[in-house]
């Protein structure tokens with residue numbers, strides 16, 4: 001089985017980020033970048049499948065600037081076999097990403113695309129479903145457990161009020177949620193080995209233009225400062241005063 | 246301009262009225278029943294979207310699964326988690342775990358959107374309502390676990406009591422957090438740390454990648470106040486934090502803060518209500 005894992009370079013999810021003063025973008029001065037955490041979970045899951053079944057191969061792909069090589073190397077260090085960088089500095093939204101990924105799927109020919117449910121920078125939660133629609137493939141989003149079977153995967157997914165399990169015939173797109181696995185700690189030998197794994201660069205394959213444009217970024221409205229109460233009695237009084245009880 | 250809303254129950258039809266009012270148009274509704282699997286449902290919806298400039302749904306895991314697929318089928322522009330409408334093609338939405346508010350313009354029609362109902366008020370009813378029984382897809386349902394019980398739905402609740410990592414285990418979470426929630430007639434919520442360690446079930450996770458809540462009263466007990474958690478509670482009218490660390494970041498966003506051990510403060514609070 002061949003697995004394709006798209007990987008996005010995002011600002012460190014634990015960093016505090018602000019908009020630029022003119023609102024034209026994110027102020028990323030001094031901020032680190034990392035693999036989108038959900039994509040890292042997807043890479044980890046694909047690599048575990050490969051460790052269980054050596055006939056599985058894992059290709060990772062990133063679409064973006066040359067800097068994405070850093071994130072692809074991390075995915076290779078986790079254990080992916082090869083990487084592809086679709087190099088571009090174009091403005092993209094999820095529709096463009098899905099169009100480009102569709103072209104990559106046609107090129108690589110995976111049985112399964114395993115990707116993060118959302119990117120922690122734009123928080124869109126769109127690309128996987130859009131890709132599945134474009135390909136006409138079934139999908140299972142928000143996976144917390146994946147079992148492989150002959151020609152299908154059995155996916156348990158988190159829902160608004162519990163979980164459900166789907167049988168999904170391959171080829172398919174599966175998106176990952178937080179509890180699918182805990183990505184491994186990457187030890188030095190993995191990092192060194194990743195340096196010599198194949199990473200190829202290619203230009204975009206489509207001319208898809210974004211269907212949305214970000215006009216302005218601003219800080220969210222701030223809450224007025226709160227106050228401390230000294231005891232539970234004071235808390236109850238303050239809650240009564242505000243009509244919250 | 247014409248809006249079609251995809252609803253999973255009648256409460257969502259009412260919430261769609263608020264979104265239609267913000268767009269400044271009338272709306273029709275498709276009410277989906279049965280068990281939806283995204284690929285089959287998106288195909289079944291596709292012909293029903295003809296003639297609409299906007300297709301929207303209340304933000305939920307179900308709608309995100311479906312609507313992005315529908316947008317892909319329709320080759321539409323899509324905006325997730327709309328919190329305000331500036332014009333029929335300009336929307337506001339949070340990003341980067343709520344630390345940024347983005348203004349986004351859609352450049353083509355149709356526009357597919359999911360919206361957070363807290364920001365939209367309006368009581369207009371739907372013009373035409375179509376019932377759609379979820380069609381089979383190629384992905385098939387094997388089994389399903391639905392939890393819920395007697396407490397109100399987390400995303401709709403007027404009171405939410407949430408607990409974090411220090412709750413320790415499921416039984417303690419249920420007794421301490423669940424107990425106060427029941428006393429207040431509210432819902433229980435949790436952090437990712439609590440869910441990851443099996444203290445609370447996954448559907449109780451509140452935050453960037455979990456549920457968005459907008460109650461009148463939100464009580465956070467033993468929660469540090471990570472950006473990711475705060476992203477889910479900003480629309481709460483009153484935030485109360487109970488944390489034993491006076492420097493916990495949650496106090497920066499709480500309207501009322503009590504520095505205390507939750508295992509003492511919560512039972513005391515419960516007894517005084």
Ligand SMILES: Cc1cc2nc3c(=O)[nH]c(=O)nc-3n(C[C@H](O)[C@H](O)[C@H](O)COP(=O)(O)OP(=O)(O)OC[C@H]3O[C@@H](n4cnc5c(N)ncnc54)[C@H](O)[C@@H]3O)c2cc1C
Nearest residue numbers: 409410411436437438452453454467469473474489490507
């Ligand atoms: C991609 C991504 C997505 C995420 N999505 C979410 C999300 O949707 N929701 C979410 O919540 N998190 C999310 N997180 C995790 C988030 O970053 C934090 O790790 C998490 O919110 C911390 O949970 P916590 O506050 O329970 O635990 P901690 O950060 O460990 O805080 C525990 C707090 O309890 C206090 N405490 C300890 N004992 C007591 C006591 N006896 N009485 C009172 N106070 C006590 C401590 O002082 C501390 O402040 C996400 C992270 C990532 C990377």
